[in-house]
Amino acid sequence: xxxxxxxKPPKPAWxxxxxxxxxxxxxxxxxxxxxxxxxxxxxxxxxxxxxxGFQHDCPEDELKxxxxxxxxxxxxxxxxxxxxxxxxxxxxxxxxxxxSFGTVLAFSSIFVxxxxxxxxxxxPMAATVVIGGLLAIDVVNFFTxxxxxxxxxxxxxxIILMWFxxxxxxxxxIMAGIHEDKNTSVGNEQG
Amino acid sequence: MKKxxxxxxxxxxxxxxxxxxFLFISSWWMLALPYNEYRVFPFQLHKNIGxxxxxxxxxxxxxxxxxxxxxxxxxAYTPWMHKLALFSHIALYVLIFLVCLSGYLSSSFSGWSTxxxxxxxxxxxxxxxxxxxxxxxxxxxxxxxxxxxxxILHMAGAVYHAFRRDGVVxxxxxxx
Numbered sequence: 001x002x003x004x005x006x007x008k009p010p011k012p013a014w015x016x017x018x019x020x021x022x023x024x025x026x027x028x029x030x031x032x033x034x035x036x037x038x039x040x041x042x043x044x045x046x047x048x049x050x051x052x053g054f055q056h057d058c059p060e061d062e063l064k065x066x067x068x069x070x071x072x073x074x075x076x077x078x079x080x081x082x083x084x085x086x087x088x089x090x091x092x093x094x095x096x097x098x099x100s101f102g103t104v105l106a107f108s109s110i111f112v113x114x115x116x117x118x119x120x121x122x123x124p125m126a127a128t129v130v131i132g133g134l135l136a137i138d139v140v141n142f143f144t145x146x147x148x149x150x151x152x153x154x155x156x157x158x159i160i161l162m163w164f165x166x167x168x169x170x171x172x173x174i175m176a177g178i179h180e181d182k183n184t185s186v187g188n189e190q191g
Numbered sequence: 192m193k194k195x196x197x198x199x200x201x202x203x204x205x206x207x208x209x210x211x212x213f214l215f216i217s218s219w220w221m222l223a224l225p226y227n228e229y230r231v232f233p234f235q236l237h238k239n240i241g242x243x244x245x246x247x248x249x250x251x252x253x254x255x256x257x258x259x260x261x262x263x264x265x266x267a268y269t270p271w272m273h274k275l276a277l278f279s280h281i282a283l284y285v286l287i288f289l290v291c292l293s294g295y296l297s298s299s300f301s302g303w304s305t306x307x308x309x310x311x312x313x314x315x316x317x318x319x320x321x322x323x324x325x326x327x328x329x330x331x332x333x334x335x336x337x338x339x340x341x342x343i344l345h346m347a348g349a350v351y352h353a354f355r356r357d358g359v360v361x362x363x364x365x366x367x
Binding site for chain 2: 011013016017019020023024027028030031032034035038039041042043045056057058059061062065066073076077079080107110114117118
C-alpha cells in the first residue's frame with residue numbers, strides 16, 4: 001500500500017484480522033475470567049438460611065447512597081445464597097482451578113494476537129495452542145456446570161457456550177490460515 | 192524517531208486495557224453484593240487497581256511524551272479522522288485520571304481507609320462527609336460511563352485500522 005506508514009511486504013490478511021479479534025477478546029476474557037476467579041475466591045461462607053437468627057444488614061445510609069430499596073438489599077443476599085446453596089462442594093475448587101488457567105491463557109492470547117498481527121513465525125502455532133487451551137477450558141467448564149445443577153446451569157451455561165463457539169470459530173480460522181499459508185508457500189516453490 | 196511506541200509503552204497500554212475492563216466488570220458485580228464480609232476484598236482490590244492505574248497512566252504519559260513515535264503520514268485519512276483520533280486519546284487520558292481521582296476522593300470522604308495492596312496505609316485527604324462522598328461517587332459513576340463510550344470508540348478505531356492493515360495498529364503492538 002502506497003499510503004501506509006510501513007514499507008514491509010504485505011502480511012496475509014487472515015493473520016491481521018484474526019489477530020486483532022483475539023487481542024480484543026483476550027482483553028475482555030482476561031478481565032472476565034479474573035472476575036470469576038475473584039467471585040469464587042470471595043464467596044466462601046454459609047448462606048443466610050443456614051445461619052441461625054440471620055438478620056439482613058441493610059444500613060439506611062448505604063441504601064440511600066447506592067439508591068436501592070430495602071427489598072433490593074435483601075435480594076442481594078438471596079442472589080449470593082442461590083450460588084452458595086446450589087453449588088456442589090467440588091464446584092468452587094473446580095472453578096478456582098479453571099479460572100486461574102483461563103485468566104493466564106486469556107492474557108497470553110493478547111500477546112499471541114499481537115504476534116499474529118505482526119505475522120511472527122511462531123504466532124500461528126502459538127495461537128493454535130492458546131486458543132485450543134481456552135476451548136478445552138470451555139469444554140471442561142461446560143461439563144462442570146452441567147453436573148452442578150439447574151441453578152448454576154441457568155447462571156453460567158449460556159456464557160460458557162458463547163465462548164465455546166467464539167473459540168471454536170477462532171481455532172477454525174487459525175487452522176484455515178495455516179493451511180492457506182502452506183498452500184501459498186508450496187505454490188511459490190513450484191512456481 | 193521510532194516508528195512505533197516503545198516496548199514499555201506497549202506493555203503498559205495492554206496492562207491498562209485489561210485492568211480497566213476488569214474494574215468495569217468487577218464494579219457491576221460487587222455493587223450487587225450484600226452488605227457483608229463479601230464486599231471487603233473486591234472493594235479493596237478495586238481501590239488498589241484504581242490507584243495503581245493512576246500511577247501507571249502518569250508513567251505511560253511520561254514515556255509517551257519522551258519517546259514520540261513517528262507521525263502517521265497517510266493520505267487515506269481525512270482531517271476529521273485525525274481530529275477524532277486526537278480527541279479520543281485526550282479524552283481517554285482525562286477520563287481515566289478523572290475516574291481514578293473521583294473514586295479515591297469518594298473513598299476518602301466515606302470514612303473508610305485505604306491500604307495500598309494491603310501494605311501501605313494511604314492518608315485520607317478527606318473527612319467523613321456523606322454529601323461530598325455522594326458528589327464524588329456521582330462524578331466517578333458518570334465519568335465511568337463516559338470512559339466506556341470513549342473506549343468503545345478507541346476499540347472501533349483500532350479494529351478499523353487493523354482491518355485496513357494500514358500500519359497504524361502495528362505501532363501499538365510492536366514488541367521489538
